[in-house]
Amino acid sequence: MTIGVSITVDVDAETGLPDGGRAYAHRLSSRSERLYGLRRGLPRVLAALAEADARATFYVPGLVAQRHPDEIRGIVAAGHELGHHGHTHRRPDTLSAREQRAELEDGLSALAAVADGRVRGYRAPGWELTPATLAGLGALGFTHDSSLMGDDRPHRVPAGAVELVELPVHWSLDDAPHFSATTDPAGLTTVWERECDCAVTEARHLTYTLHPEILGRPHRIDVLRRLLAHIAERGGRHVTHTEAAAAA
DSSP states (O other): OOOEEEEEEEOOGGGGSGGGGGGGTTOHHHHHHHHHIIIIIHHHHHHHHHHTTOOOEEEEOHHHHHHOHHHHHHHHHTTOEEEEOOSSOOOGGGSOHHHHHHHHHHHHHHHHTTSSSOOOEEOOGGGOOOHHHHHHHHHTTOOEEOOOOSOSSOEEEEETTEEEEEOOOOGGGBHHHHHHHOOOHHHHHHHHHHHHHHHHHHTOOEEEEEOHHHHTSTTTHHHHHHHHHHHHHTTOEEOOHHHHHHHO
16 A cells, blocks of 8 residues: 655754754754754755655744745755745744734745745644634745644545645654653654555555654664665555645
8 A cells, every 4th residue: 555655854953943943043952953953953864755755844943944945946946835934933822913914935945035925734843733824824825734633544634714624643653852851863764654654554544743953863774764765665656745735
């Protein structure tokens, strides 16, 4: 059974710090770890994907595209697609409805300067999607979201006057929770490979989420390489989120 598998990468950089990093302007060590993801982690992730001839979806906050345009253009030049990950990477549930709409609009404007075509997919910072943000996505012409965990298969969710395709996520398929609790890369490899096997058995699409500052460390990048090899062994087909949404 051939299934579609989406590798997604959240390129948060310094906006991934609390409150979009605004309170961390003077905390050089905290910011340096995030910038490591762009300087070293991102090239390793891109190299691993190129080795496997796998296209991925990179979710990028608008501010990251503005501050680091060369790195984000490099993602597009390598054949991958961009998704919207907020503008300042502040969680929508901490913002007013007006601020949430501004996050969407400002992020779209910033990504337009570096993206190859209009960005159609969204992922809420912190995966904290709200009804106001969903309505804004529908009004602004988005086609899909990847923030919710109520299913493990693509499905449709109401977004104002329209519906979006939801491409579900889960914490067990994200590198961040794993490495906040342990330093063992092998454990994550086991979980991710097992989830791939289950998805093949159940004939369902599957989304993985990773971060360049986390999985892009030298001793962790083999988790991605081994996962990509396992997907190939199981007959998985790499699809971007736009492709997955179109097929749902």
